[in-house]
Amino acid sequence: MGFRPRMSMLVLTLFEMFFSLGATTKNATFDQNYYVTWGQNRILFFKHEQEVQLSLDQSSGAGFGSRSYYESGFFQMRIKLPDKDSGGVVTAFYLHSNVGIHDELDFEFLGNRPGKPIVLQTNVFAHGLGGREQRIRLWFDPSEDFHYYKLLWNQHQIVFFVDNMPIRVYKNRVVHGVAGYPHRPMQVLVSLWDGSNWATDGGKTKANWTQAPFQAHFQDFNINGCRSNPHSPNKDCYSTKYWWNNRNYLQLNSHQMRELAAVRRKYMTYDYCTDKNRLYYPLAMGFRPRMSMLVLTLFEMFFSLGATTKNATFDQNYYVTWGQNRILFFKHGQEVQLSLDQSSGAGFGSRSYYESGFFQMRIKLPDKDSGGVVTAFYLHSNVGIHDELDFEFLGNRPGKPIVLQTNVFAHGLGGREQRIRLWFDPSEDFHYYKLLWNQHQIVFFVDNMPIRVYKNRVVHGVAGYPHRPMQVLVSLWDGSNWATDGGKTKANWTQAPFQAHFQDFNINGCRSNPHSPNKDCYSTKYWWNNRNYLQLNSHQMRELAAVRRKYMTYDYCTDKNRYPIAPVECHDHEP
Structure with a gap:
């Protein structure tokens, strides 16, 4: 599973400083880094564009995306989920390559009926192959207040965080024969949409449109990333001049590893790695009247x-x-x-x-x-x-x-x-x-x-x-x-x-x-x-x-x- 030297308290402190920095950088407005991609009439702006509300009704949802593409970085968003009966409703914060072969990194919040926990699903697509879903029950109600959802992406690992808690790590294990690690330039995207056909209870629970419109709120439009071009990647994006590529961020420290293990033990409800009923294809296998x-x-x-x-x-x-x-x-x-x-x-x-x-x-x-x-x-x-x-x-x-x-x-x-x-x-x-x-x-x-x-x-x-x-x-x-x-x-x-x-x-x-x-x-x-x-x-x-x-x-x-x-x-x- 790779070499993990014991990390010192100094490195732990640096990692904590890094997340603090991510949360306290001077606020960018929405228009500085993002634009509306769809559902223009279902988006409202508050607090001088420091907060955005997306709405979903039976006709449409809405979404926005970053003005630039990125090839490594630290990406975060403060999100408050819909507070109504939200079964079938999906709120997504993700990175997507869009152009050429498909890479993608997902936070997807799968709504639920009142009294049942909202599920957070993460997924990784690399070289066109996804199907790497993991799901956890959150240990708080994400519709009551804003929480941070963060992604660290460098040439060694991808780490998913809820606030400052690591919930998933996806390592670059090409040297171990794993065909594919996300490396293509990706756009940061956010959307609110109807996932009735799959999101809750495998599609059995549909969106309750009598509760519409469903509304999700978003804050913190800063982006710490290496800008790139989907048609001409930036070879400099793995340089150590970007702090997220520094040796301190190549793996979790021992404290974070214990936190991750605790999350998996207490809150994980699904892991594709243990699903024996699904057939998982590694990329290395591939696919192989006359008219008048x-x-x-x-x-x-x-x-x-x-x-x-x-x-x-x-x-x-x-x-x-x-x-x-x-x-x-x-x-x-x-x-x-x-x-x-x-x-x-x-x-x-x-x-x-x-x-x-x-x-x-x-x-x-x-x-x-x-x-x-x-x-x-x-x-x-x-x-x-x-x-x-x-x-x-x-x-x-x-x-x-x-x-x-x-x-x-x-x-x-x-x-x-x-x-x-x-x-x-x-x-x-x-x-x-x-x-x-x-x-x-x-x-x-x-x-x-x-x-x-x-x-x-x-x-x-x-x-x-x-x-x-x-x-x-x-x-x-x-x-x-x-x-x-x-x-x-x-x-x-x-x-x-x-x-x-x-x-x-x-x-x-x-x-x-x-x-x-x-x-x-x-x-x-x-x-x-x-x-x-x-x-x-x-x-x-x-x-x-x-x-x-x-x-x-x-x-x-x-x-x-x-x-x-x-x-x-x-x-x-x-x-």
């Missing part, structure tokens, strides 16, 4: 409709997620420019999550020597198990073609890359990039040309099809370490800033909630779920075959070095 011309006409009408819907402005459907000072707006919010320099790129995301639909964006890529530069238009689940659908444009040197890479993540598993050379210069003018997503297929389009189909083949034994609510995201970032020539070609910063332009902010999708999916999103009342869109027609199948034959440069299905045995979905090849 009428349907073709309908499909063409569908894409025409997608392109000519009355234009929405950026602010109607999207908000800036990072790099605020590298975004410009043109044409009354009908066009957006993202810029990338050596310091940072930028990105934006949809205000809502969606569980099916037709998603499109008109994009004009950077027109300079763009090797190492990545422009991305994608859908991402963000919360829980990782689903994702990607368009990633991999820049190149002048005279060499920009490569379009698509990828599909389902149930936490990606690695399904396909790459094509585009048959035009995407930096010269705007082109449409479109995604159709329903319960039968996912279709990637360039303008109206299908370039990839990923079918729902669960009946053929394929483990996973993207079905979780996802946010629409766009970003421009530095992919020098992998994007062009496998990372050999780096971004040429003498050509910075690199600029990409985006138009058409309409979204045709079934709105959903990442914490409470919308069971109606596969209904045929949404036209993209109609029988006409369950598969390509014969004309489109020929177009797809021609694209694969003429322009495809890489297909994971044929990569024998990565997959000596082709993934299951490749046996019945697309489409």
